[in-house]
Amino acid sequence: TQTVSQSDAxxxxxxxxxxxxxxxxxxxxxxxxxWYIQHHGRGLQFLLKYYSGNPVVQGVNGFEAxxxxxxxxxxxRKASVHWSDSAVYFCAAxxxxxxxxxxxxxxxxxxxxx
Amino acid sequence: xxxxxxxxxxxxxxxxxxxxLGCTIKGKSSPNLYWYWQATGGTLxxxxxxxxxxxxxxxxQLNLSxxxxxxxxxxxxxxxxxxxxxxxxxxxxxxxxxxxETLYFGSGTRLTVL
Numbered sequence: 001t002q003t004v005s006q007s008d009a010x011x012x013x014x015x016x017x018x019x020x021x022x023x024x025x026x027x028x029x030x031x032x033x034x035w036y037i038q039h040h041g042r043g044l045q046f047l048l049k050y051y052s053g054n055p056v057v058q059g060v061n062g063f064e065a066x067x068x069x070x071x072x073x074x075x076x077r078k079a080s081v082h083w084s085d086s087a088v089y090f091c092a093a094x095x096x097x098x099x100x101x102x103x104x105x106x107x108x109x110x111x112x113x114x
Numbered sequence: 115x116x117x118x119x120x121x122x123x124x125x126x127x128x129x130x131x132x133x134x135l136g137c138t139i140k141g142k143s144s145p146n147l148y149w150y151w152q153a154t155g156g157t158l159x160x161x162x163x164x165x166x167x168x169x170x171x172x173x174x175q176l177n178l179s180x181x182x183x184x185x186x187x188x189x190x191x192x193x194x195x196x197x198x199x200x201x202x203x204x205x206x207x208x209x210x211x212x213x214x215e216t217l218y219f220g221s222g223t224r225l226t227v228l
Binding site: 102 | 160216
């Protein structure tokens, strides 16, 4: 059973376009959802997270994500992408059942064409 | 500000040779520490985590071991490398809490086993 799934392995857009990267999760208990970005050959950088409250959370560099309990989703969005946003984006979920329970999706590679 | 330093940046090793990778966290007292392995293609697998000095929990068995000799240091090692050990190794830390809410990653070590 995959706790976190990212349906799109690759997404290509033009600079200035909007983009949505999809993430779905499967877990019935308390869950933290987060997004990370990985530029080529680098470590992962935290973008944003959600646990409770306002379902739309703002992150760095104009990224935001919206949580939906009914859809079991936590999609990442940006209104106008820049070529430097080209990277791999990972959705992650952590549960209150132990430190080992921090799961990453397989990642979505975003390519922004200048 | 917290900093996380991984060494070496890259290693090329022969099958059967030993390996030692390191990670140091500065500016945070007694963090939780993690080792992740990222295969070619991007999937992230948690290998070990540690919540205190001298205590390490194994998440998956990959013929690797980890140690935490100091509060701010996490070491990943093996006496005999396998071809399957090739990949990108990432060290991460999180705040102490009920569970890991957010991970902060180092820049990673690229390991090539020939």
